[in-house]
Amino acid sequence: MVLVSAFKDGFAALRTNPILLVAGLLVGAGSQLQYVEHLNESPLLSVGAPLAWLIVFPFVLGGFIETARAAIEGTNTSATQFVTAARTHYFRLLLGTVLFVLIVLGTAIGLGLIGFVLGIGLIPLAAIHEMAAFAAGVGSLLVWLLSVLVVIMFVQFYDAAIVIEDQSVTDSFRRSIALVRSNLKSVTGFSLVWVILLNAFSIPEYLLQLTLTETGPADVLPIDLGVPIAVLLPIGIVLSAVGFAYIYTVYTAYYLRLIADSPISTVSE
Template structure:
């Protein structure tokens, strides 16, 4: 069973190599560029932030996974390795990220289109004035939503190891998806358990941040207490960077450990090693 040992490896890696925490915080800081538009109240800044985070994110992800791999192999990761690994695998990671984003966009778009058409078809079939039409429309909408969510989750489940396949095994963008699918098919029950636990850890970590943001930023939720909106947003962004940075460092160390454990058990591809090649 590789799931629990991988999560333990994440703790060990961060305890023995805290420099990985710094890499995680840098990654999180880049991700929070998208929040700058909220602070200055500009959708243009928000849009530019999304583009910047999307383009730079693969570099930080490659560097973070490279450092985690180096630590798991018993060597000492450095920020120099972070830059080297991020640079080496940037093109493949960016290409794979673009493809994956496009896939999920198509899934959501098609699902939404099917949902809207199905709801209108339901109204047309039962009569717009009928109370049953409203119930049918809601029911169809929920079913379509659940269907899209299920398809998206399955896609995530089978493709989630594309990033480690690129950094650990030196796969190209397209091949990284094939490698991920192959690994998941060979270890499906284990991967399902791992994925649910991975998501649960993220959810538990972020729940307090979301709650704090609602209290500080949304008017009326904290009765009798007044907060300066800009200060409140700055506080929540700072806390989000801290929590996200620790989460990135820990969970991608876990992700790398789990991938290498499955790859070893599965007789995975030799590939190129990110740090030593």
């Protein structure tokens, strides 16, 4: 099974190639830059650090995917290879990431406006039957969320298509859509497991977010963990490093298995 094999491939590659963990550490540390405003009084730094990371992330991602592919295929991996791949694919990945965000935001806003218009139509229903109106509102919200997630699922492989198959920005999205369409059941299962793992590795980060807001962990959890920021932050960095390294190595392994069964000609179909 492609799904199970990809997770096995990812674990084996990560175990034998520590450089992937180093790259994961860069991502883990970078992902925590959003909290710098709570540790430093400089407004410029609090805004500039997360923005800088958004610009740097495609560079790290390009190097990581190429290095992960080499590890999975059993060829040599090195820091030089990482940097070379990162530089080669950077601008396409940066443009692709911007386009990905625009697609997702455009879908969310567009469907949100449709839902808003339909919600206005529920006002007369609320006057007649409040429970029915509430159920219709919840149903429309779930449809909106599911639709956004489906769009994300179909375009999620744009970055792998750019790095692994050297696709252009627009062709990478076409390739991703074609692959998902041809392997819908498998990709749906992979995406669910992948998201669950991603959120599991992000638990310390979620607790940190609660700690830094007016809503504390005790307001959400039945017990007060009493874990200070100084502890949650390094734990979040370490788990983000391991989590990113593993799930993106699995992501690369899964993509390699997908394209092995789907010729590049599917882009034009």
